[in-house]
Amino acid sequence: MNREEVEVILAAARAKGETPNLSGADLSEADLSGANLTWANLTWANLSGANLSGANLTWANLTWADFSGANLSGTNLSGVNLSKANLSGTNLSEANLSRADFSGADFSGADFSGADFSGANLTWADLTWADFSGANLSGANLSRANLTWADFSGANLSGANLTWANLTWADFSGANLSGTNLSGVNLSKANLSGTNLSEANLSRADFSGADLSGAGLDYTAIP
Numbered sequence: 001m002n003r004e005e006v007e008v009i010l011a012a013a014r015a016k017g018e019t020p021n022l023s024g025a026d027l028s029e030a031d032l033s034g035a036n037l038t039w040a041n042l043t044w045a046n047l048s049g050a051n052l053s054g055a056n057l058t059w060a061n062l063t064w065a066d067f068s069g070a071n072l073s074g075t076n077l078s079g080v081n082l083s084k085a086n087l088s089g090t091n092l093s094e095a096n097l098s099r100a101d102f103s104g105a106d107f108s109g110a111d112f113s114g115a116d117f118s119g120a121n122l123t124w125a126d127l128t129w130a131d132f133s134g135a136n137l138s139g140a141n142l143s144r145a146n147l148t149w150a151d152f153s154g155a156n157l158s159g160a161n162l163t164w165a166n167l168t169w170a171d172f173s174g175a176n177l178s179g180t181n182l183s184g185v186n187l188s189k190a191n192l193s194g195t196n197l198s199e200a201n202l203s204r205a206d207f208s209g210a211d212l213s214g215a216g217l218d219y220t221a222i223p
Contacts, residue, residue, distance in 0.1 A: 001025050003032060010040070033071075048086075073111075178216075 006022065013020040020040040029049045040060045048068045052075050059079045067087045075095045083103045090110045097112075099119045108128045117137040125145045132152045141161045149169045156176045164184040171191045179199045188208045196216040 001027055001030065003030060003035070006030070006032065006035070010036070 001022075006025075006027070009022060010020045020037070022037075022040055022042050022045055024044045025042070026046045027050050028046045030047070031051045032055055033051045034054045035052070035056070037055055037057045037060050040057070042057075042065050043061055043063045045062070045065045047070050048066050050067070050070045053071050053073045054075060055072070056076045057080050058076050060077075060081075062080055062082045062085050065082070065085045067085060067090050069089045070087075070091070072090055072092045072095055075092070077092075077095055077097045077100050079098075080100045082105050083101050085102070085105045087110055088106050088108045090107070092115050093111050094114045095112070095116070097115055097117050097120050100117075101121045102125050103121050103123045104125060105122075106126045107122075107130050108126050109130065110127075111131045112135050113131050113133045115132075115135045117132075117135060117140045120137070120140045122140060122142045122145050125142070127142075127145055127150050128148045130147070130150045132150060132155045135152075135155045137152075137155060137157045137160050139159045140157070142165050143161050143163045145162075145165045147162075147165055147167045147170050150167070151171045152175045153171050153173045154175060155172075157180050158176050159179045160177075161181045162185050163181055165182075165186070167185055167187045167190050169189045170187070172195045173191050174194045176196045177200050178196050180197075181201045182205050183201050184204045186206045187210050188206050190207075190210045192207075192215050193211050194214045195212075198216050
């Protein structure tokens with residue numbers, strides 16, 4: 001399906017006050033840059049390799065959609081439902097992902113540098129090798145997520161929930177983890193140099209082999 005066909009469906013649905021239905025649509029390699037896809041139903045849609053840079057997908061339903069290798073840089077995905085979606089290798093740099101639901105999604109190798117994940121749900125997500133450098137994850141829920149080898153350098157994770165997450169070999173150098181819940185996490189071999197861990201909950205966490213040089217720890221950090 002090309003852009004013109006998509007825009008016809010969007011216009012027809014909105015003229016009737018209905019939700020645009022693109023469920024199961026083949027949009028692979030489509031150029032949808034800057035498209036207005038708010039509230040659209042894109043469940044099971046194939047968006048692999050598509051260009052969605054600058055598109056507006058606020059409150060769209062993207063459950064089980066395939067975005068592998070797609071370009072979503074600068075896209076507005078605030079409040080979207082992307083649970084169980086495939087976003088492996090996706091470019092989401094500088095995207096707005098606040099309050100979105102990414103539970104159980106595959107983000108392995110994705111680029112989230114500078115993205116806004118504030119208040120987002122990333123429980124059980126696969127985020128291995130993902131780039132979160134400089135991203136805002138304040139208040140995000142990453143409980144039981146797989147973040148092995150992920151790059152969080154310079155990221156803001158203040159107040160985030162990372163309970164029982166796998167953070168083996170993750171890079172948190174210079175990151176803000178103040179007030180973060182890290183109870184039961186696996187941080188073995190992780191780089192936490194220069195990290196702010198003030199007021200963080202580190203009970204039952206595994207720091208074996210981790211680099212904590214210059215990390216900001218205070219007496220409340222480890223209950």
